[in-house]
Amino acid sequence: MAEKSMREALRMAMDEEMARDKNIILLGEEVAQYNGAYKVSQGLLDKYGPERVIDTPISEEGFTGVGVGAAMAGLRPIVEWMTFNFALMAIDQIYSNASKMRYMSGGQFGVPAVFRGPNGPAEYLAAQHSQALQSIYAHVPGLKVVSPSTPYDAKGMLKSAIRDDNPVIFMEAELMYGWKGEVPDKEYLIPFGEAAVKQKGNDVTLLGFSKPMSVILEAAGELTKEGINAEVIDLRSLRPLDEHSIYASVRKTNRCVIIDEAWPFASVGSHIGWLISKNCFDFLDAPVELVSSEDVPMPYNHTLELAAQPSAEKIIRAARRTLYRE
Amino acid sequence: MALSRKKNKESNKRLSLKLFRTMLLIRRFEERASQMYGIRKIGGFCHLYIGQEAVAAGSITSLDLTKDYVVSAYRDHGQALACGLSPDELMAELFGKKTGCSKGKGGSMHFFSAEKHMLGGNGIVGSQIPVATGVALKLKYKKEPGVVLCFFGDGAIHQGAFHESLNLAKIWDLPIVYICENNQYGMGTDFKRVSSVTELSITSSAYGIAGEQVDGMDVMKVYDAVSRKTATARNDHVPGFLEIKTYRYKGHSMSDPATYRTKEEVAAYKEQDPILLLKVQMIKNREITEEKYKKLDNEIKEICRNAVSFAEGSEEPLVESLYKDIIA
Ligand SMILES: Cc1ncc(C[n+]2csc(CCOP(=O)(O)OP(=O)(O)O)c2C)c(N)n1
Helix, strand or coil, X not given: CEEEEHHHHHHHHHHHHHHHCCCEEEEECXXXXXXXXXXXXXXXXXXXXXXCEEECCCCHHHXXXXXXXXXXXCCEEEEECCCHHHHHHHHHHHHHHHCCHHHHCCCCCCCCCEEEEXXXXXXXXXXXXXXXXXXXXXXXXXXXXXXXXXXXXXXXXXXXHHHCCCCEEEEEEHHHXXXXXXXXXXXXXCCCCCCEEEECCCCEEEEECCCHHHHXXXXXXXXXXXXXXXXXXXXXXXXXXXXXXXXXHHHHHCCEEEEECXXXXXXXXXXXXXXXHHHCHHHCCCCCEEEECCCCCCCCCHHHHHHCCCCHHHHHHHHHHHCCCC | CCCCCCCCHHHHHHHHHHHHHHHHHHHHHHHHHHHHHHCCCCCCCCCCCCCCHHHHHHHHCCCCCCCCEEECCCCCXXXXXXXXXXXXXXXXXXXXXXXXXXXXXXXXXXXXXXXXXXXXXXXXXXXXXXXXXXXXXXXXXXXXXXXXEEEEEHHHHHCHHHHHHHHHHHHCCCCEEEEEEECCEECCEXXXXXXXXXXXXXXXXXXXXXXXEEECCCHHHHHHHHHHXXXXXXXXXXXXXXXXXXXXXXXXXXXXXXXXXXXXXXXXXXXXXXXXXXXXXXXXXXXXXXXXXXXXXXXXXXXXHHHHHHHHHCCCCCHHHHHCCCCC
């Protein structure tokens, strides 16, 4: 199998799908002539032409809404947001239109569109450019929200997203675009709502998704040295959420640490914490731990910036707490 | 008080010197910032202002910042220096130090000074335009004599925030001048590819606000145009709009090699360099000599070198400060 970067894997998914279905278009800032601000769409303009790979002005609300309308009328747009930070300017189109169109129209209109781009903490970018925003999307019924942690998953899940008849929010970690992993050339799809067990273990369940998976695996490695065998689960999709895998693991290990780099209040992580307390109450031997971003806007200073985020050390300490070793 | 023009030779000279000094300070500061970025003392996005100095210098020099306000975008180093923030505190901010103008929490895109009436520093394209409009609302509400200058790029003009703000400013008669710094590119996009009209100065007319195009390589022209617009905004409470044509010599940010434009294009603009143009003018008017220029330039280079030493010698913010300044 070939090693591919995250950005290449995402590009392969769009390329293969665009070749398959003429209704798929890609639009956003700098996606065409500049080949994408993060070079994810490199080469697609040359291959598919300006009718299908479309540069937009900096007008997030406008072009996001255009994606919604085009999807209602039969196209299958991929809307690239330069980053999720800027997509906040388009949130009304997602909250009021994309997510609710099927419901409001009594099932007459769907929005088969993908809204994708980089999400999450970056480096030295300060409060407005460095934040994990999954919780605000996962909050809304009518959306699917996915966030892969490997190039392999990224390709298979983006292809599923493009074929999905619902609006899919596809979140790529900004710092992961250069990360490499095995990606087969052959066609494959990864369905939503199926978590991946990354490591089997009996002592504590570590649950996460997206970029934090790397520190989670690092923490799991360190814990093994202390004789703590963690089970590591990558959720991959947040809506639908693979509750089955979560409960099965917690019922086995009886302890759980959730890792979510968003803020702790009303987040995906805190929601899962509630689900576990409700559905695994009799199996828990310790309170569920949540390792989140600190509850602060992201500072520019690098030392502070690192202190604000989940780290292997924070995860290890949380895992120890569930075992009453700290 | 702001310096006035055309009163007499002496005040003209003072004004020229002030504008020249401000532009040179911005240029030298940015050159240092670029160097420091190169050796990774500065991280993240760093949008340099080299080439556009005449816009910040020409417009902000016409203000009285005890009464007036400035609001800007992420390419804010030039405006901050023109507002009188010290090179020391700005460089320290770029280094993420406690002594920075935003205590190391903001970085390049988030320069602020309450004292100097510099209200940012905004990283979201167009997001500062309604904010600036709100500052103008306070001036009107409090019947204060000030005016707001709101800076943004050609890229921001397509955001709803721009159009909504102009409408509000007009129906409420707010004392604000919107300044579109048209450096012709929004990241890698030539504005002509994404603008339905290429005379951006006419966009305000849809809201009953007179727009005007200004040569942004000529600092005196900028100074005069902004002075006229601010006078109208201040005295008659009529918002104004200026499209100031300028050019950035560097890429969009430090990570952009700017391959979407030609060397010839950049070279042509460097020939009308705003600092060079004013220098030639000042030599002609006997307002400066080559010798005096050298002395001034060395003095300013020294100031920027010292700013680096200051930043380097400053302390990192304490980790405990993570939870400070979130809520009052
Ligand atoms: C809402 C939003 N969308 C996209 C971006 C990413 N971005 C940063 S600067 C920029 C180009 C803006 O160009 P312009 O407004 O002309 O200002 P200039 O950089 O030329 O000063 C873009 C697209 C952003 N910061 N905010």
